[in-house]
Amino acid sequence: MDSIIAVDLGGTNVRAALFPDGGVRAQRRVERPSHAAESVRECVEAIVGAVEEVADGADPSPKRIGMAVPGHIVGKVVHWAPNFGDPVDGEWRCWRDIPLGEMLESRLGLSIVMGNDANLAALGEYWYGAGKGRAAGLAMITLGTGIGTGIVLSPECVQGGLSRPTLLIGGNGGGAELGHLVIVRDGQTHPSATDGTVEAYCGTHGILVRARTLFPSSGPLFDLCKGDEDALSPKVLFDAAVTGDATAQEVWRETGGYLGVLFGNIINAFAPEVIAIGGQISKAWKYMEDGAMWEVKKTAIPSLVDDTRIVIAELQEDAGLLGALVLARESES
Structure with a gap:
């Protein structure tokens, strides 16, 4: 080789x-x-x-x-x-x-x-990360400026036979773009994505739009930004959440809720053994998890949800x- x-x-x-x-x-x-x-x-x-x-x-x-x-x-x-x-x-x-x-x-x-890149991140995570090379299907969600997604189907995931774990890429090679799924009809706008998509709510732009609407007049988040909402960033929101800032934690909880709708739909569509969450914004998962899991349980078919593990990706970079x-x-x- x-x-x-x-x-x-x-x-x-x-x-x-x-x-x-x-x-x-x-x-x-x-x-x-x-x-x-x-x-x-x-x-x-x-x-x-x-x-x-x-x-x-x-x-x-x-x-x-x-x-x-x-x-x-x-x-x-x-x-x-x-x-x-x-x-x-x-x-x-x-x-x-x-x-x-x-x-x-x-x-x-x-x-x-x-x-x-998102598809190949899923492939890498399947073989050498959370999938351990043997999971019965894996979905990788990369959280950052946008929302990258990739789906790896193992032989157990299909009837008719696969010889090895395989990337789902769609008929023209450009599918599995689950960040562009609409989760709220005519919902939050985005400069380069369809309104109401997962990316519009859970990418950097959408997170900061909601943070600005809730920007406080005092407290840790206000202090970290020195009173200037234009200083908001995912890192600042994370740092504020760590200090216990209620506004920052609410923004992350709400973001987690929108992600939970996506995760529930992924479970209903593909029933993967693993959903792995990567990207810089995944560092805030601690503050998103409760909101996400609440929506997962509301959205996913009960007999499917118990067989899926939602975890932080092991490989990241x-x-x-x-x-x-x-x-x-x-x-x-």
Whole structure:
């Protein structure tokens, strides 16, 4: 089995890691700015630089790259990536139909396989995190600026047969975007998502909108923001909740409630053994859990809910890299 380079491309940084033959412990890691919101050319240069640095002097030299990329990914093409873009005629336009894989292959001389970052995070978490490589299905929810989701179906999850645990990606490769499920008709608005979606309520934007409506005139949250509601951030809300601030804790409890509706629907649709919660905002799970579990029990079918564990993801930062590694290795077989 050849050495493999795994790449996790984000809007801020690109990370690359070298994995030796058959191993899951990175031999070498590199992280550098991705320039993904500046131009395709600069982003490609950043990826090439990270891969060349991590591959330098490797023995045996890697032959294949697995890469996690945000957006709608099919084969080697990024059909849509709303947070990546180029300035065109003075306007910023998001990536559409960018042959990123082919561009990198021509520069690096290595074979590349690509997948959606949230899907590959779920794949990594299934094999090397909370799924332990044997769970009867896993859903991964990544909480951050947006809501990333991925579904891994094990052979037990289907009738008709699967030979191994498999990512659900939909007929055109862009499915399983559960963060875009509408949970409140004509609900809370969002600048880049449909109104009333999970992302509109549980992504950073939605959380801060509700926090501003409840902004107190005194107390720990007020003090942390120095009285300026524009200073609100998920970290500030978390820090305030830790001190016992009632407003911050209410915002997190309410956020948990909306997540619980999503979790209940996931249980009803897929009945996974594990729902794993990752991303920076998952650090506030302690303050979201009661609200979430209340809604899960209201939403999910009783005979299904008891068979699902809702847990914090074990891999966090490395889930995407390890998912990209699995994708590359599976493409060899």
